[in-house]
Amino acid sequence: MSVEPSAPAGSRRPALHAEALRKTFFAGTPREFAVLRGVSLTVERGRICTILGPSGSGKTTLLRCLSGLEPVDSGTVEVGGTKVHALSPRQTQRFRREDTAFVFQEYNLISDLTLRENVELDRPMAPRPAELAARWRLEHVLDHFPDQCSGGQQQKAAILRALNRDVDVLFCDEPTGALDGTSAGEVLCVLQEVSANGVTVVMITHNEMVTEISDRVVRLHDGEVVSDTVVPDPRPAGELEW
Template sequence: MNEPDPTKVDDPRGGFTLSGVNKTYGTGEAAVHALIDVDLGIRPGELVVVLGASGSGKTTLLNVIGGIEGADNGSVIVAGQQISGRPPSALGEFRRDHIGFVFQFFNLIPTLTARENVEVIVELTGRGDRRQIPELLAAVGLADRADHFPAQLSGGQQQRVSIARALETDPDLLLADEPTGALDVATGQGVLALLQQTSRAGRGVVMVTHNEVVAGIADRVIRMRDGRVVSDEVVANPVAATTIQW
């Protein structure tokens, strides 16, 4: 029986396929080749961890998948849509409708409560349902902190607000850039558990990190070096996030 090709995605929701993708910053001798001939794809329900040293192309990869930046060439199909070659305005609409982002720095609005920080994404995108916000905050363990401002929340609680905000619009794909980098182990475990739960609910989840230990929770581990994907490994038995120590 043939093994499935991880670069081919049959079910569009929550998956993506990159084929021959390149991204360069600058020109001439100052050019930085951030992505070089990248072929990669994931299926809905997969949690993929991308590992690599600083400057290996991890964040650029995430930005191209999420439509924050356009590829110079190659094909980028996300959630069943070809997004390569789209103008910035169209990429903005695509991000709004299909992608959830979780960053290392939480980007919460300090003058809004936890609940309001989630509500604001509904106002900005026109998607989501305010009525589900209490349930969503409860799911991330913040039912009793909904009316607290960011300054009244710990780093881990703020990160969980950002995850709730990312999930409020029911994105096809969740992208996380070093989401545990500023957190202690116990809090980081909670955030990783939420990412695992999100993938198990059928969404594609891609997490960029430099932390080798975190890769233990993944279904697949992608390694990058100098703008290239150098390995793509299936994890036979992902571990529970609550067992991760670093």
């Protein structure tokens, strides 16, 4: 592994660049808490960037700020050259719909829609998600409602929903958190496949093994980046015992 500073390299525009992000909750009150303290981060196109850190380190807040789901107090985020936090509310909705997808830790499936209908919210199921549904043994539950399915099945459906969109950046909040080892390996294999096809994957996790399949590993502590490491030769997810 080699350490590389968080700055755009050369003239090629990175898929994502964040500069000096700051975010405080309950500002001006006795409960004031600085969640992000000047975080900078660069991710090149078609790479997997994994963000780790203890609970309360700011991982989820950072992911939400990078994706435009959460405003920042100061700093900038550019995704494919778009200044995310300079967009109007309507432009932000369009950006999140057309350029990025988000896999939520809580799944965020619509309870009165079947898994299939959740996956097809934006468009009919594309061949790739349909193939994955078969590979992940989900075909028999696609017409079930979320509360009729296990947490792992809901997690996979949420990932299929994200992959059913043609986006440049995929944000994942603990994408394997509800999965057993076998299913986690299957999902991570797919994330490597989509990154090889040019999609940038930014995910947070507590699973240290995920660092072995990542191109970049960023560690947070108390809202600050304490290490930012480029992995020159990530291992294929299928080779690891999850």
